[in-house]
Amino acid sequence: MSADGEAAVAAVERVAERLERERDYLTELDSAIGDADHGGNMARGWASAAEAVRELDDPDPATVAKATGRTLMSEVGGASGPLYGGSLVFASVELDDGLTPESAVAFAETYLEKVRDRGDASVGDQTMVDALVPLVHTFKKSIEVDGLPPVVALAKAVDAAERGAAFTVPIRARKGRASYLGWRSVGHKDPGATSTLFVAESLLETARD
Numbered sequence: 001m002s003a004d005g006e007a008a009v010a011a012v013e014r015v016a017e018r019l020e021r022e023r024d025y026l027t028e029l030d031s032a033i034g035d036a037d038h039g040g041n042m043a044r045g046w047a048s049a050a051e052a053v054r055e056l057d058d059p060d061p062a063t064v065a066k067a068t069g070r071t072l073m074s075e076v077g078g079a080s081g082p083l084y085g086g087s088l089v090f091a092s093v094e095l096d097d098g099l100t101p102e103s104a105v106a107f108a109e110t111y112l113e114k115v116r117d118r119g120d121a122s123v124g125d126q127t128m129v130d131a132l133v134p135l136v137h138t139f140k141k142s143i144e145v146d147g148l149p150p151v152v153a154l155a156k157a158v159d160a161a162e163r164g165a166a167f168t169v170p171i172r173a174r175k176g177r178a179s180y181l182g183w184r185s186v187g188h189k190d191p192g193a194t195s196t197l198f199v200a201e202s203l204l205e206t207a208r209d
């Protein structure tokens, strides 16, 4: 197995472990403004993805991302399955020639673009986009403008995503289930923005190893 393929499998496993630990917390967030299934959706989906990528023979980052996306699409219903899974499948193509700082930026940008295409949410709608936009923009700028090493760029991006997830608290939901609550969604942290942050933190931990 290539070192990058091995790291990609380890990344999915680490995400799965983290989301299992955060299952109850994400459920709690989704019970306040949704239907209390985001913790289960993420924990179950990523656990299946970890199983799927462990079974790949000779995986590379693109194959791992594709298998993860396909598994999330088939295992997770609701809004988050197609948003996470479908976007990952599309973005995986950017890693076809391997994992480099440039392809990582392209992967992140395509992922964001697909989440926006599918969900039609903008920053400020109290969704995962509020964590993703600062994550992806900070990552891209840190690599392309500041010339930082990828791990440092990812650390900055994770900090930005954390602020983005926090930003969902004082705003009103305009997309997804939480939008049915109208003004009552104000004061609650968005579950999908929070799980997006956890995924990014797990990727950073893997990159640091």
Ligand code: ADP
Residues within 6 Å of the ligand: 030, 034, 035, 037, 038, 041, 077, 078, 079, 080, 081, 083, 115, 118, 119, 120, 121, 126, 127, 128, 129, 175, 176, 177, 190, 191, 192, 193
């Ligand atoms: P469901 O809402 O179908 O039960 P989940 O609970 O698994 O699905 O996921 C909810 C999360 O999905 C929300 O917290 C939000 O971040 C995200 N989400 C919902 N609708 C959209 C959308 N149109 N665009 C982007 N993200 C969305």
Ligand code: MG
Residues within 6 Å of the ligand: 030, 034, 035, 036, 037, 038, 078, 177
């Ligand atoms: Mg839900």
Ligand code: MG
Residues within 6 Å of the ligand: 035, 037, 078, 079
């Ligand atoms: Mg649901």
